[in-house]
Amino acid sequence: MPPAPPPAGSGAPPEASHPLDAALQAEREALRALFPLPPPRAPRGGQTLRNGGAAALVLAVATGALLWADPAWRTEHHASATGERRDVRLADGSTLTLDTATALDVAWHLRSRRVALSQGQARFAVAPSAWRPFEVAAAGARIRVVGTVFDVRREHDRVQVTVLRGRVEVRGLRGGAAPQRLAPGQRLRVEAGSAGTPEPVDTAQAGAWQQGRLVFDRTPLREALAEVQRYRRAPIRLRDDGQLGGHTVSGVFEAARTDQLLDLLPRIVPAQVQRQADGSVDVAPARR
Template sequence: MTRQPSQAPLDDALGRHREQLKQLFPLPPSRQAPSKVLRSAGITLLLALAVAALAWLNPTYKREHFATAVGERRAVLLNDGSRLLLDSATQVDIRWRLLSREVGLRAGQALFDVAPAVYRPFVVAAGLANVEVLGTLFNVRRLEHDEVRVTLARGQVKVEVPGAAQTPAVLMPGQQVDAIRGQLMPVAKVDASRAMAWKDDRIVFAQTPLGEAVALLRHYRTAPVRLDDPGLAALKVTGVFEAHKVDQLLDLLPSILPVAVLREQGGEVRIQRKPTGK
């Protein structure tokens, strides 16, 4: 029978020369198991997709609502340091989003003093118009029929009507723009202090059409004010009046314009054309 050579001498020789063999034939560097590499890459990809989805969805994490009654004025300090001053009969909804701050002006008018936040623009939606700003002082007023007026006192704002084939209007201080019937009107130069005089309890009319003036006065009375004759809407009103004394202004109208003011039971006021010869 042939005997196999003993393995012991060979093991002894390998043991004595193990270090020399390691230097002559170094082992390749250890590598992470393919399954672990793929798992790590998958987690990174999922995190990136989650962040991208959040940025795209821009989710709302908080909602607030503020309103004023007829004749009330209210100052609101927001969590980001922005300040709102709400005029009489005004309603705003605020949505705090991950990447933006959004205010919906449902009725009335408000003065916005916005705290800057480069990565979280402040957007006001009123009627069909959107106003976007990073930090500024501006006034937004809802007129009738979803029409909107934006007046800028400080900073810079962009006003646009989403879906309209128009270039957004970029306002500089002392400029104003109206959005009427889904279209932006030409930018006008104005005295911003007049548009914002209501914060000091004053209403300033400067060759203001009577129809527009009456629409504003409605926000300061619980009972309605009506123009019986649409032809009266183009008459111009000029003067400075106290916002809490709207009824005194209505009583003065016949001495300013060719109109008659009739008061009905319940407080309703009707403005009619003054009869000929009176």
């Protein structure tokens, strides 16, 4: 049987039976704190009707202003360290998976849920809420959904959006370009506000990072090393001669064992790996 409601006049809020109920209850309490009601005053004669009408009008205007402004009533920060993968469950039931060296902020608004991704990569499994859409902002691009699963990756002013389930809409593009709509199995790259063309993607390969794997399929060495660098604190320097960085790498490697990949490099491409005392690594053309 469901729990009995609190006694009338007790002032106790009803017990939340769902994560969304708990979030809404917290929202109501936060709004009460921000906009406290004035103490009641005894009405005087014929002013009761006029005062009641004025109060209703003020309440309607204030409510409309709040809904239009859509203020944030709570924010929270989440981050992962280099080499760490972290899961976060939000109050509405949505889940986030943060890849290595990722930082983001979540803001709870009256009519929306907003995430600002400042760096790294995250997967978003969004709890459906038609009246409260979920939005991710990254380097000017805005990804808007109601309920779906998708990845967003940010590197400086470059953003990559990959959809695994449901549909997303990417806004905030340069020159007022029309929003781009993505379906499952599609990826969109946005650089400095300019979007490319949606392209098909292998969702299993795209999600390999969640299992702690790095997957390369004829990936240029310079790009593969940049990906490995995301999981290492000490720098990797490519001493490119104009050709080495273009050699391709294929294979599946463990993100937690990047040293293994570096040790194997001379067998894959014509390179030598030089480890320095400070932990950094130089990758240079092999000696002839």
